[in-house]
Amino acid sequence: MAQAKTGSVFGTVDLTGLDGQLTASERQLVREVRTMVDEHIRPNIASWYEQAVFPREIVPEMAKLGLLGMHLEGYGCAGRSAVDYGLAASELEAGDSGLRTFVSVQGSLAMSSIYKHGSEEQKAQWLPGMAAGEIIGCFGLTEPAAGSDPASMATRAVRDASGDWVLNGSKRWIGLATIADVAIIWAQTGEHGDARGVRGFIVPTSTPGFRAEAIEPKLSMRASVQCEIVLQDVRLPASAMLPADSAIGLKGPFACLNEARYGIIWGAMGAARDCFDTVLRYSGERLQFGTPLSGSRLTQAKLADMVLEINKGYLLALQIGRAKDAGTLDPAMISAGKLNNCREAIKIAREAREMLGGNGITLDYSPLRHANNLESVRTYEGTDEVHALILGRKLTGIGAFTASGK
Numbered sequence: 001m002a003q004a005k006t007g008s009v010f011g012t013v014d015l016t017g018l019d020g021q022l023t024a025s026e027r028q029l030v031r032e033v034r035t036m037v038d039e040h041i042r043p044n045i046a047s048w049y050e051q052a053v054f055p056r057e058i059v060p061e062m063a064k065l066g067l068l069g070m071h072l073e074g075y076g077c078a079g080r081s082a083v084d085y086g087l088a089a090s091e092l093e094a095g096d097s098g099l100r101t102f103v104s105v106q107g108s109l110a111m112s113s114i115y116k117h118g119s120e121e122q123k124a125q126w127l128p129g130m131a132a133g134e135i136i137g138c139f140g141l142t143e144p145a146a147g148s149d150p151a152s153m154a155t156r157a158v159r160d161a162s163g164d165w166v167l168n169g170s171k172r173w174i175g176l177a178t179i180a181d182v183a184i185i186w187a188q189t190g191e192h193g194d195a196r197g198v199r200g201f202i203v204p205t206s207t208p209g210f211r212a213e214a215i216e217p218k219l220s221m222r223a224s225v226q227c228e229i230v231l232q233d234v235r236l237p238a239s240a241m242l243p244a245d246s247a248i249g250l251k252g253p254f255a256c257l258n259e260a261r262y263g264i265i266w267g268a269m270g271a272a273r274d275c276f277d278t279v280l281r282y283s284g285e286r287l288q289f290g291t292p293l294s295g296s297r298l299t300q301a302k303l304a305d306m307v308l309e310i311n312k313g314y315l316l317a318l319q320i321g322r323a324k325d326a327g328t329l330d331p332a333m334i335s336a337g338k339l340n341n342c343r344e345a346i347k348i349a350r351e352a353r354e355m356l357g358g359n360g361i362t363l364d365y366s367p368l369r370h371a372n373n374l375e376s377v378r379t380y381e382g383t384d385e386v387h388a389l390i391l392g393r394k395l396t397g398i399g400a401f402t403a404s405g406k
Helices: 024-041 045-051 056-064 082-095 097-117 120-131 251-285 297-326 331-355 357-361 367-379 384-396
Strands: 137-140 156-159 165-175 182-188 198-204 210-214 226-236
Touching: 024 056, 024 082, 045 367, 056 097, 082 097, 082 251, 082 297, 097 120, 097 137, 097 165, 097 182, 097 198, 097 251, 097 367, 137 165, 156 182, 165 182, 165 198, 182 226, 198 226, 198 251, 251 297, 251 331, 251 367, 297 331, 331 357, 331 367, 331 384, 357 367
Parallel strands: 137 182
Antiparallel strands: 156 165, 165 226, 182 198, 210 226
16 A cells, blocks of 8 residues: 655644644653553454443553543642643544543543642542542533533532531433542532532542442443432532632533543544544555555545644644643633534544445444544533534624523
8 A cells, every 4th residue: 555654643644744843752642642542442442332341451551651630730640731631632532532531531520620629638538549540530510401501400419407418419421420439529509599509529429329320322432431320318528518719600610621621622633533544544455446445536535635624623732732731721712622623523534434335334443433432522521502602602792502692
């Protein structure tokens, strides 16, 4: 197969000098995470996906590379940059979206909640074990009747005469809940009578009244765990509440959601790149009428369209990552990145599946698996519509989330 050669860590897809935009340390991180993915994920992902199994055995491998809470400082965390975290997310999602999601839920959601909003005692108690992969966390915000509208959450936390908090309610589409040791649960305390009363609580999953059940069967994210949580008279000490002022109201969970959304910007491009690499190899090896498919004008045009969007997506991710590291990030940039990169990645995955012909519906090839996973990635942490409205508010100054213009 005749194919362009490149020394870029991004491979053949790098037509715009992406590699040159990275530091030596960043390129080394890419190689390290890719090696882990090649050794521990790629040989097994088809069977994990088919059997709907989350492989607990890869958690120590991720912890060895410092991928759990890698953007946090201290408490056993790696203290890497936002760009480092993004590059790692890209490599993990090139393996599978579900396995990148594990790192996101653990680090960007559960660990970040404690890191951003917890007391010193809470950080010291939980974060080192979570960074080491010895404690698994989950993040309970979304509810069965309030996916894109967390201000309408029905889960309640009531303080009784003893000073304890008692939680009742349910959460849905919560990653890792059935295997988690600790859950960050967001509940309405009623202290303000509106969204300002939302507070976060650290809930050991062994607490009486806490129950999690996996949502099955699924057609997407099958090598991952998504669950429903039921909270029935879950009693917690006052010290379980995340105490920081930054945790009061929806700004608390939203600060963590933006960390997860940021990782998706990079991760989606990893999935897209893997689809491109797969179909590029296939088209060079597959003969049609005595000629490789890669010699077809239609094939080359499709490959060119894919690689353009992947390069634009990576450049967008890198711009947002550098802004995040510099402290100049506008939250609307996160929405721009997630909306664009998820939308383009799923188009690329579908196109790649089509180019594989009948072989594309088997687990021998990754694009249909990626396309199915990206249906979830595109939906969670804010749907396309939610991010379009965030950008619309940024552009016009008018919020259009409700009929009242809020």
